[in-house]
Amino acid sequence: MPTLPCAGSHGLRADQQPDWADPLQLQRATEELERRPALVRQEDVDTLRHQLAEAAAGRALLLQGGHCAETFGSLPEMERTVGTLEGMTEVLSRVAGLPVITVGRVAGQYAKPRSRPTEVRDGVSLPVYRGDAVNGAGFTARERSPDPERLLRAYDESAAALHRIGRGGEKAACYSSHEALLLDYENALMRTDPRTNRTMAGSAHMLWIGERTRHVDRAHVQLAQRVNNPFAVKVGPSATADDLLELIARINPEHAPGKLTLITRLGADRINEILPRLVEKVRLCGAPVLWVCDPMHGNTRVTGAVKTRLVSDVMAEIGSFIEIHQQLGTHPGGLHLEITGNAVTECVGGAAGVREENLSENYTSACDPRLNRDQALEVASAAADRWALTPK
Ligand SMILES: O=C[C@H](O)[C@H](O)COP(=O)(O)O
Numbered sequence: 137m138p139t140l141p142c143a144g145s146h147g148l149r150a151d152q153q154p155d156w157a158d159p160l161q162l163q164r165a166t167e168e169l170e171r172r173p174a175l176v177r178q179e180d181v182d183t184l185r186h187q188l189a190e191a192a193a194g195r196a197l198l199l200q201g202g203h204c205a206e207t208f209g210s211l212p213e214m215e216r217t218v219g220t221l222e223g224m225t226e227v228l229s230r231v232a233g234l235p236v237i238t239v240g241r242v243a244g245q246y247a248k249p250r251s252r253p254t255e256v257r258d259g260v261s262l263p264v265y266r267g268d269a270v271n272g273a274g275f276t277a278r279e280r281s282p283d284p285e286r287l288l289r290a291y292d293e294s295a296a297a298l299h300r301i302g303r304g305g306e307k308a309a310c311y312s313s314h315e316a317l318l319l320d321y322e323n324a325l326m327r328t329d330p331r332t333n334r335t336m337a338g339s340a341h342m343l344w345i346g347e348r349t350r351h352v353d354r355a356h357v358q359l360a361q362r363v364n365n366p367f368a369v370k371v372g373p374s375a376t377a378d379d380l381l382e383l384i385a386r387i388n389p390e391h392a393p394g395k396l397t398l399i400t401r402l403g404a405d406r407i408n409e410i411l412p413r414l415v416e417k418v419r420l421c422g423a424p425v426l427w428v429c430d431p432m433h434g435n436t437r438v439t440g441a442v443k444t445r446l447v448s449d450v451m452a453e454i455g456s457f458i459e460i461h462q463q464l465g466t467h468p469g470g471l472h473l474e475i476t477g478n479a480v481t482e483c484v485g486g487a488a489g490v491r492e493e494n495l496s497e498n499y500t501s502a503c504d505p506r507l508n509r510d511q512a513l514e515v516a517s518a519a520a521d522r523w524a525l526t527p528k
Pocket residue numbers: 204248249250251252503504
């Protein structure tokens with residue numbers, strides 16, 4: 137299908153963008169991306185949208201998961217992560233009794249929003265690590281300098297990953313998704329079909345906007361509005377019901393099915409207080425929204441120098457999420473999790489008993505703590521049992 141590259145973000149404020157040092161180098165990289173083919177096919181994007189519409193209508197579940205930050209050169213870990221997602225999908229669909237749509241945080245999850253622009257170690261301050269598509273994790277000025285060449289590497293790594301998971305072509309293991317954070321990258325990979333005038337984000341099947349970039353009048357929301365891919369928005373504890381109504385009005389004014397997913401990440405201790413009024417007000421507006429629970433990002437704790445999460449908090453937030461939707465008569469539509477197929481020690485708890493003192497043994501995440509394979513399967517199984525009790 138012939139497609140044309142699309143223009144930029146019309147001067148709207150863009151949060152969390154890297155401070156690229158050399159504008160000419162950036163221009164060269166984005167021009168090169170504009171010449172390359174989209175990473176995903178419109179047919180697959182359309183199929184996913186149709187499946188998500190089914191989930192929003194209560195007839196399927198979404199399982200979205202993978203690393204917090206993918207790193208370059210880690211295809212074997214990515215494959216183990218996808219294998220774990222497949223195991224979770226099997227448990228969920230069998231026990232919960234609903235078809236499961238599997239979407240990886242894979243093949244492009246290379247950019248991170250951060251709480252602070254700099255990191256200080258021993259009195260030395262450097263730009264914070266923003267993901268392999270931007271800079272390196274090593275604590276040197278050279279590594280931390282944002283390098284536009286990395287955008288091209290992100291494309292190459294995504295293409296290789298898609299090839300491995302079978303979504304670069306015919307076979308279907310899982311769909312790809314990542315946070316639509318880097319506007320230079322996303323805009324350069326947008327494609328408009330001149331025959332239909334439809335614009336697709338070519339970087340992944342599904343994208344999401346994070347908690348730090350969901351302001352309605354800014355560039356990321358406009359990006360979500362422009363493309364026909366399914367889009368999710370993360371919803372943290374500061375979001376009001378009116379914020380969600382405005383997001384719906386911007387991103388999905390036609391109330392088209394399958395377009396918008398709301399991923400709540402409120403924390404096990406706050407979900408009961410916050411979620412019911414968000415759901416009630418959104419339900420009243422009549423938009424077909426898919427509600428998904430991210431039980432990771434509202435439950436991060438800092439222990440010593442590292443971030444961790446308790447499997448018990450993760451399970452508690454999922455339990456409350458399902459129960460609240462059940463009480464309100466809305467569909468608890470799925471899970472969004474940070475997991476890996478490796479036997480890491482990043483989250484505390486689970487049957488194998490990872491304890492706080494074990495965290496340093498195999499902590500390899502480039503950003504947030506992920507459930508390891510066993511913990512991920514346990515969480516899927518406990519959630520599936522909970523879903524099995526939900527009236528269909
Ligand atoms: O993955 C999510 C965010 O990028 C992450 O939680 C931010 O982490 P920070 O608070 O260490 O910057």
